[in-house]
Amino acid sequence: MEKENTASGVKEIARRANVSTATVDRVLHNRTGVSEKTKKRINDIIKELDYQPNILASRLASKKIITLAIIIPSVSEETDFWLAPLSGVRRAEAEIRQYGVQTLTFFFDLNDKESFAEQIKQVLAQDVHGIVIAPAFVEETREFATQCMKRKTPFVFIDSNIPDLHSLSYIGPHLYKSGYVGAKLLTYRLQPDAKILIINISKETDNYNYSEIEEGFRAYFNDHVQPNDIVRIDISETDYQSVSRHLTYVFHLNKDIGAAFVTNSRVHTVASFLKNSHRTHVSLIGYDFVKENVGYLETNVIDFLICHRPEDQGYRGVMALYQKLVINSSVTRLNYMPIDIVTKENYEFYQN
Amino acid sequence: MEKENTASGVKEIARRANVSTATVDRVLHNRTGVSEKTKKRINDIIKELDYQPNILASRLASKKIITLAIIIPSVSEETDFWLAPLSGVRRAEAEIRQYGVQTLTFFFDLNDKESFAEQIKQVLAQDVHGIVIAPAFVEETREFATQCMKRKTPFVFIDSNIPDLHSLSYIGPHLYKSGYVGAKLLTYRLQPDAKILIINISKETDNYNYSEIEEGFRAYFNDHVQPNDIVRIDISETDYQSVSRHLTYVFHLNKDIGAAFVTNSRVHTVASFLKNSHRTHVSLIGYDFVKENVGYLETNVIDFLICHRPEDQGYRGVMALYQKLVINSSVTRLNYMPIDIVTKENYEFYQN
DNA sequence: TATCTTTACGGGCACGTGCCCGTAACTTTC
DNA sequence: GAAAGTTACGGGCACGTGCCCGTAAAGATA
Numbered sequence: 032m033e034k035e036n037t038a039s040g041v042k043e044i045a046r047r048a049n050v051s052t053a054t055v056d057r058v059l060h061n062r063t064g065v066s067e068k069t070k071k072r073i074n075d076i077i078k079e080l081d082y083q084p085n086i087l088a089s090r091l092a093s094k095k096i097i098t099l100a101i102i103i104p105s106v107s108e109e110t111d112f113w114l115a116p117l118s119g120v121r122r123a124e125a126e127i128r129q130y131g132v133q134t135l136t137f138f139f140d141l142n143d144k145e146s147f148a149e150q151i152k153q154v155l156a157q158d159v160h161g162i163v164i165a166p167a168f169v170e171e172t173r174e175f176a177t178q179c180m181k182r183k184t185p186f187v188f189i190d191s192n193i194p195d196l197h198s199l200s201y202i203g204p205h206l207y208k209s210g211y212v213g214a215k216l217l218t219y220r221l222q223p224d225a226k227i228l229i230i231n232i233s234k235e236t237d238n239y240n241y242s243e244i245e246e247g248f249r250a251y252f253n254d255h256v257q258p259n260d261i262v263r264i265d266i267s268e269t270d271y272q273s274v275s276r277h278l279t280y281v282f283h284l285n286k287d288i289g290a291a292f293v294t295n296s297r298v299h300t301v302a303s304f305l306k307n308s309h310r311t312h313v314s315l316i317g318y319d320f321v322k323e324n325v326g327y328l329e330t331n332v333i334d335f336l337i338c339h340r341p342e343d344q345g346y347r348g349v350m351a352l353y354q355k356l357v358i359n360s361s362v363t364r365l366n367y368m369p370i371d372i373v374t375k376e377n378y379e380f381y382q383n
Numbered sequence: 384m385e386k387e388n389t390a391s392g393v394k395e396i397a398r399r400a401n402v403s404t405a406t407v408d409r410v411l412h413n414r415t416g417v418s419e420k421t422k423k424r425i426n427d428i429i430k431e432l433d434y435q436p437n438i439l440a441s442r443l444a445s446k447k448i449i450t451l452a453i454i455i456p457s458v459s460e461e462t463d464f465w466l467a468p469l470s471g472v473r474r475a476e477a478e479i480r481q482y483g484v485q486t487l488t489f490f491f492d493l494n495d496k497e498s499f500a501e502q503i504k505q506v507l508a509q510d511v512h513g514i515v516i517a518p519a520f521v522e523e524t525r526e527f528a529t530q531c532m533k534r535k536t537p538f539v540f541i542d543s544n545i546p547d548l549h550s551l552s553y554i555g556p557h558l559y560k561s562g563y564v565g566a567k568l569l570t571y572r573l574q575p576d577a578k579i580l581i582i583n584i585s586k587e588t589d590n591y592n593y594s595e596i597e598e599g600f601r602a603y604f605n606d607h608v609q610p611n612d613i614v615r616i617d618i619s620e621t622d623y624q625s626v627s628r629h630l631t632y633v634f635h636l637n638k639d640i641g642a643a644f645v646t647n648s649r650v651h652t653v654a655s656f657l658k659n660s661h662r663t664h665v666s667l668i669g670y671d672f673v674k675e676n677v678g679y680l681e682t683n684v685i686d687f688l689i690c691h692r693p694e695d696q697g698y699r700g701v702m703a704l705y706q707k708l709v710i711n712s713s714v715t716r717l718n719y720m721p722i723d724i725v726t727k728e729n730y731e732f733y734q735n
Numbered sequence: 736t737a738t739c740t741t742t743a744c745g746g747g748c749a750c751g752t753g754c755c756c757g758t759a760a761c762t763t764t765c
Numbered sequence: 766g767a768a769a770g771t772t773a774c775g776g777g778c779a780c781g782t783g784c785c786c787g788t789a790a791a792g793a794t795a
Contacts, residue, residue: 040751040752041751041752042751042752050773050774050775051774051775051776052751052752052775053753053754053755053774053775053776053777054773054774054775056752056753056754057754057773057774059752060753060754062754063772063773064772064773064774065772065773065774066772066773066774069773069774084751084752085443085481085750085751085752086481086752087439087440087442087443087481087482087750087751087752088439088443088750088751088752088753088780089751089752089753090439090752090780091437091439091440091443091750091751091752091753091779091780091781091782092751092752092753092754092779092780093752093753093754093780094753094754094779094780095753129437129438129439130439205732208728208729208731208732211728212726212728212729215726215727215728219571219572220571251728367732368732369723369729369732369733369734370728370729370732371721371723371724371729372723372724372726372729374564374567374724375567376560376563376564376567376603376722377560377564377721377722377723377724379560380557380560380719380720380721380722381721382721392781392782393781393782394781394782402743402744402745403744403745403746404745404781404782405744405745405746405747405783405784405785406743406744406745408782408783408784409743409744409784411782412783412784414784415742415743416742416743416744417742417743417744418742418743418744421743421744436781436782437780437781437782438782439780439781439782440750440780440781440782440783441781441782441783442750442782443749443750443751443752443780443781443782443783444749444750444781444782444783444784445750445782445783445784446749446750446783446784447783
């Protein structure tokens with residue numbers, strides 16, 4: 032019941048190399064002050080023993096605290112989606128606080144590019160050791176990435192990806208595939224002659240994410256030679272009145288819409304419209320396990336919700352930086368979340 | 384960037400109580416050798432400071448290693464299902480090995496009660512600190528539980544539950560609800576006049592799990608006044624020949640079976656039968672993300688797989704004991720896993 | 736009263752690593 | 766050739782907790 036003699040440790044390495052533990056330590060942290068000869072000798076022994084530092088002791092002895100910044104949208108009255116990643120971040124922090132890791136959270140307004148840029152500026156001003164960020168705006172993120180490269184600050188993207196910016200990792204959905212799944216789910220209750228409506232409700236019109244989802248969605252129908260017509264609509268005001276007005280018009284023009292696919296969590300607004308206009312026969316699919324959506328799932332207005340484990344994304348985002356900065360182990364570059372299917376029957380056990 | 388002065392610690396408590404750290408330590412671990420008076424004084428200060436021991440330092444200083452036993456079915460040639468929980472156990476172990484936690488894994492044969500009892504005996508023989516167990520056989524588990532109560536060894540059930548045995552926690556599916564979800568999924572491709580076949584392939588006939596799933600499955604049809612007839616069959620030999628023979632007979636008796644629901648991971652055997660007998664029009668649903676099943680998902684023979692995150696179950700099972708034994712924090716008694724729906728379209732990102 | 740036992744507590748080392756400080760030996764500068 | 770600077774390394778304390786061992790003081794026994 033006693034710990035085995037972990038004969039490997041700095042002390043053992045030092046003994047074998049005929050140096051002090053301080054010198055071994057210098058090599059381990061590649062600090063200066065060691066001759067090439069001894070350095071090589073020590074490194075060889077380290078490899079031979081497959082030395083793994085004791086993180087407990089390391090973190091206990093170190094006075095440095097590691098600060099991580101999290102840059103995510105604030106929880107608006109429109110959607111409480113970002114509650115979940117935030118809670119994942121908190122969970123991760125609680126787990127690694129013992130190791131001297133601290134997180135600072137910065138919130139921006141999803142409808143305001145400026146606030147995004149502002150929060151980035153704030154984070155970069157107080158040089159943190161690592162950053163988890165939801166890259167909502169492409170150009171600003173690009174600039175952010177180059178700044179991080181300069182400072183060699185690792186950063187992780189969550190929720191959506193912008194490739195080729197050398198993020199330490201991406202943790203989030205494969206949007207194309209996610210749209211593909213949405214299309215499949217839509218077909219379960221679809222009549223061959225019914226039209227399909229794609230609804231994109233967002234103030235940001237040029238959003239890269241939505242187009243990828245839509246592409247995947249359409250790809251399914253191409254792959255399966257489905258005869259159904261597809262209609263699409265962009266709604267750039269997110270309030271109910273505007274959405275209702277636009278939808279009324281679309282449904283007026285297209286009498287035979289049998290299914291609707293909403294590319295984000297605002298599906299509850301559409302659900303509300305369908306309910307109010309007595310069109311609940313229309314199949315409805317959208318995104319994210321947020322309160323309002325679950326309500327309409329419960330009452331059969333929404334057929335399916337697609338989710339990508341937002342809580343887990345927050346958790347993993349932080350843990351990826353922890354892996355890199357504390358454990359110093361490698362991190363998977365691309366980390367696609369499962370595409371979860373949530374229905375009236377299984378939602379009560381869904382762990383958002 | 385420096386750690387704040389964590390003024391709370393045994394040392395601070397000792398200072399305030401005018402005793403040595405050793406005495407505080409005695410109180411913390413309620414060992415003997417402290418007068419009631421000082422004990423109370425120290426306990427008051429501990430409460431006042433809301434003292435949280437530093438686990439890093441604690442585990443570093445302690446020479447005791449904590450041993451956890453894992454009792455799960457072996458990976459048979461029939462199914463590699465238990466690979467997933469095992470991998471979760473390994474992941475948890477890697478994470479907490481640093482804290483001086485060790486796991487020992489014990490495998491039993493799912494088709495052999497004796498081997499189950501034997502492994503339990505082995506575990507109890509070498510008093511471990513905590514146990515994760517898949518309670519495959521009810522009576523043996525009941526005996527096991529009383530033994531554990533006597534020794535005050537905490538144990539966690541994974542994959543299936545036996546209530547009222549005072550397990551520290553149950554981590555696994557809500558089988559009734561899971562069957563309910565299965566029924567819902569089955570209806571997507573179901574004609575009103577088609578019969579539904581429930582298939583239970585298992586050597587253990589008296590299995591509590593399957594009956595719960597089936598109950599949930601039937602409940603759905605009761606709740607939704609579906610007109611379809613339900614036929615059921617028990618097959619107690621698990622090889623393909625036997626299954627094929629039984630199914631041939633059932634399909635001969637019931638010409639209009641439109642959908643089949645298999646209550647466990649042996650759905651691939653049924654899939655194989657349906658394919659060989661050119662009955663792929665029959666809707667097929669079953670359990671678990673195992674290799675063979677995914678193959679038939681890919682080729683559209685299986686419509687849906689229902690999964691309960693077996694990897695996570697293994698991970699959480701170990702971590703629950705860790706929480707209890709090392710962190711000394713409370714553990715959720717009932718931990719229902721999500722009922723995941725896996726299809727051809729989303730399986731590639733599923734994290735088993 | 737002298738000896739033994741019990742109770743109640745303190746001293747201090749250990750765990751494995753981080754890192755400050757000191758110092759020989761060697762090199763450069765004027 | 767002495768002073769100053771540089772390089773390469775060792776000593777040793779600190780982190781917060783666990784726990785062994787030692788020991789005064791109080792009580793028990795003869």
